[in-house]
Amino acid sequence: MEISTVAGESSTSATQTTIRIRPPRSRLLAIWNGATPYLFLIPFLVIFLAFFFAPFVYDILQSFYILKHFGGLGLTPPKVVWNGLANYQQVLTDANFWRGFGRVLIFGIIQIPVMMGIAMILALLIDAPLLPFRRFFRLAAFVPYAVPGVVAAILWGYFYTPSLSPIVQALSAVHLPVPNFLSNSTILWSIGNISTWEYAGFNMLIFYSAMQAIPQELYEAARLDGLSEIAIARYIKIPMIRPAFMLGLLFSMIGTLQLFNEPEILHGISGAITPTYTPIIYAYNIAIIQSNFYYGGAIAAILGIITFIFSYFFVLLTQRQTGA
Amino acid sequence: MATVPARQSRAHQASGLIGANTWAPKNLLGLLFLVIITIYFLTPLYWLAINATKNNTDLFSSFGLWIAHFNIAQNLADLFSHQDGIYLRWIENTVLYAVFGGLASTFVSVMAGYALSKYVFRGRRLVFGLVLGAALVPQITLALPIYLLESKYGIANTYWAVLLPSILNPLGVYLAQVYASSSIPNELISAARVDGASEFRIFWSIALPILMPGMVTIFLFQFVAIWNNFLLPLLVLSDPKLFPVNLGLATWNFDPAAHELIYNLIVTGSFLAVLPLIVMFLFLQRFWRSGLTFGSVTG
Numbered sequence: 001m002e003i004s005t006v007a008g009e010s011s012t013s014a015t016q017t018t019i020r021i022r023p024p025r026s027r028l029l030a031i032w033n034g035a036t037p038y039l040f041l042i043p044f045l046v047i048f049l050a051f052f053f054a055p056f057v058y059d060i061l062q063s064f065y066i067l068k069h070f071g072g073l074g075l076t077p078p079k080v081v082w083n084g085l086a087n088y089q090q091v092l093t094d095a096n097f098w099r100g101f102g103r104v105l106i107f108g109i110i111q112i113p114v115m116m117g118i119a120m121i122l123a124l125l126i127d128a129p130l131l132p133f134r135r136f137f138r139l140a141a142f143v144p145y146a147v148p149g150v151v152a153a154i155l156w157g158y159f160y161t162p163s164l165s166p167i168v169q170a171l172s173a174v175h176l177p178v179p180n181f182l183s184n185s186t187i188l189w190s191i192g193n194i195s196t197w198e199y200a201g202f203n204m205l206i207f208y209s210a211m212q213a214i215p216q217e218l219y220e221a222a223r224l225d226g227l228s229e230i231a232i233a234r235y236i237k238i239p240m241i242r243p244a245f246m247l248g249l250l251f252s253m254i255g256t257l258q259l260f261n262e263p264e265i266l267h268g269i270s271g272a273i274t275p276t277y278t279p280i281i282y283a284y285n286i287a288i289i290q291s292n293f294y295y296g297g298a299i300a301a302i303l304g305i306i307t308f309i310f311s312y313f314f315v316l317l318t319q320r321q322t323g324a
Numbered sequence: 325m326a327t328v329p330a331r332q333s334r335a336h337q338a339s340g341l342i343g344a345n346t347w348a349p350k351n352l353l354g355l356l357f358l359v360i361i362t363i364y365f366l367t368p369l370y371w372l373a374i375n376a377t378k379n380n381t382d383l384f385s386s387f388g389l390w391i392a393h394f395n396i397a398q399n400l401a402d403l404f405s406h407q408d409g410i411y412l413r414w415i416e417n418t419v420l421y422a423v424f425g426g427l428a429s430t431f432v433s434v435m436a437g438y439a440l441s442k443y444v445f446r447g448r449r450l451v452f453g454l455v456l457g458a459a460l461v462p463q464i465t466l467a468l469p470i471y472l473l474e475s476k477y478g479i480a481n482t483y484w485a486v487l488l489p490s491i492l493n494p495l496g497v498y499l500a501q502v503y504a505s506s507s508i509p510n511e512l513i514s515a516a517r518v519d520g521a522s523e524f525r526i527f528w529s530i531a532l533p534i535l536m537p538g539m540v541t542i543f544l545f546q547f548v549a550i551w552n553n554f555l556l557p558l559l560v561l562s563d564p565k566l567f568p569v570n571l572g573l574a575t576w577n578f579d580p581a582a583h584e585l586i587y588n589l590i591v592t593g594s595f596l597a598v599l600p601l602i603v604m605f606l607f608l609q610r611f612w613r614s615g616l617t618f619g620s621v622t623g
Binding site: 036041044045048058133139142143154155163264265268296308 | 348350351354355357358361362364365366367368369371372375383384387388389431432433435436438439440443445448451454457458460461462463464465466468469470472473488489491492494497523524527548551552554555559570571573574577578580587590591594597598601602604605606609612
């Protein structure tokens with residue numbers, strides 16, 4: 001994936017952020033490279049094999065087994081036996097898994113557009129020529145990204161806890177009704193707020209950086225034609241940074257499917273977060289708390305496969321549309 | 325190298341607008357949005373800074389957005405001595421994981437990206453495909469089997485258990501490949517070969533200095549990713565002496581017995597954990613931006 005504006009490769013559009021699926025044609029033709037490229041690649045490949053490929057294969061292999069109890073009374077120790085595809089079959093029909101999956105899906109459908117919308121408005125305002133203190137606003141929006149997810153969740157957790165929350169203090173001071181941020185119906189959006197707070201500035205910076213790379217002549221031409229700043233945003237900036245937008249979208253979608261840190265931390269203060277709340281939390285609880293790695297492994301594998309298929313087709317689709 | 329045309333100064337650009345007025349109603353609306361959203365972004369951090377100075381009683385009884393008794397010295401003393409000063413150990417561990425993991429990861433990724441960019445060899449497309457596939461499936465999905473394999477081979481619950489998996493950064497390899505393709509001219513490499521330089525010398529003395537700004541960006545991304553990592557340390561570490569600060573604070577936060585008594589330590593500890601990252605971010609901002617738009621790195 002390319003988080004970049006490859007200025008040297010496409011002279012026509014400086015802001016073409018592409019995600020390539022195939023390697024670019026190498027321009028350096030080797031006559032005698034021999035073993036050299038492999039030597040450069042060895043450290044990466046060793047780490048890749050040990051911490052990506054091996055765990056992946058191990059996960060798949062384990063997910064074909066099951067821990068069986070014989071004798072019913074628990075007198076004999078349970079045995080690990082071959083289970084074929086039954087674990088997968090069970091995950092695919094597991095209401096808990098699909099509820100968790102549906103939850104992160106709804107979360108993504110609402111939270112991602114809100115966050116991207118805020119990020120886009122921010123980027124446009126900070127890129128617009130007339131407003132003061134733009135540098136300060138840009139820094140302020142980006143600072144939450146520096147806060148680790150766990151700390152952000154602890155911090156917002158305090159804002160949601162009635163006895164500590166300055167929001168609750170302020171609302172009750174003026175005798176307004178105090179919302180419960182931690183109930184069954186609100187907790188998902190309380191988590192959404194944390195994600196938005198953390199990542200809106202990061203996405204803003206992706207968009208803003210792409211806007212900065214738009215050739216100045218385009219604006220001059222547009223202004224000569226009498227386009228307003230809003231029209232320039234609508235017809236030049238937003239279309240021109242589309243690839244950067246798609247990239248931010250991809251990151252957000254992958255992140256949402258893996259939602260873990262924030263709900264796991266908030267579960268300490270909200271009973272609404274169940275052990276099956278998101279797919280990763282579910283897999284973690286099954287595999288570690290219940291020590292059933294075989295089934296937990298199958299959940300993780302299916303989530304990984306869904307994530308991969310999803311992002312692969314997303315990349316393919318954006319590639320086709322940008323004509324890269 | 326072709327680069328994006330330099331932008332004219334914003335002041336010049338603004339003065340080109342006839343009758344443009346900063347305080348026009350339309351602009352005020354934009355400004356209002358910026359002010360409100362900035363309050364939203366900064367209030368939690370402001371709250372954290374203010375409340376790091378409060379003792380446990382004031383945390384609950386005083387107004388959250390203003391100072392009560394200024395108790396930061398006592399909070400720090402308590403924080404550094406709680407459980408035999410384990411907090412400082414967590415900070416040291418985090419720095420160790422993020423700095424060494426980040427450096428190793430950057431170096432490994434840049435070597436691989438350079439090879440993918442500058443050499444033709446059998447299996448190049450396969451390796452490229454692996455890099456991309458791994459970038460699209462986050463490692464968090466594999467945290468469980470990583471933990472099991474590490475237990476099997478006896479490295480679970482050691483520094484290596486967190487450090488080694490942190491070296492893998494497929495996105496970094498991809499970025500390095502892009503940086504190398506567009507910023508190192510092939511002629512430079514050919515010329516060095518003609519002069520008799522070895523392939524490693526070309527990489528070390530010619531490619532690396534050119535790639536330096538890109539490497540800083542790759543390092544920063546991975547540094548933050550490691551600093552943020554929660555699930556992997558949660559799984560692979562059981563000895564609190566090895567915890568990163570993230571995990572340590574989370575365990576304090578989870579402990580219902582101690583929770584109420586050490587609220588002030590969790591708040592002060594969170595504040596202290598966030599501070600160095602924020603400072604680093606503010607100073608290295610241009611590297612973030614150059615990482616996100618490639619144009620400025622190639623120049």
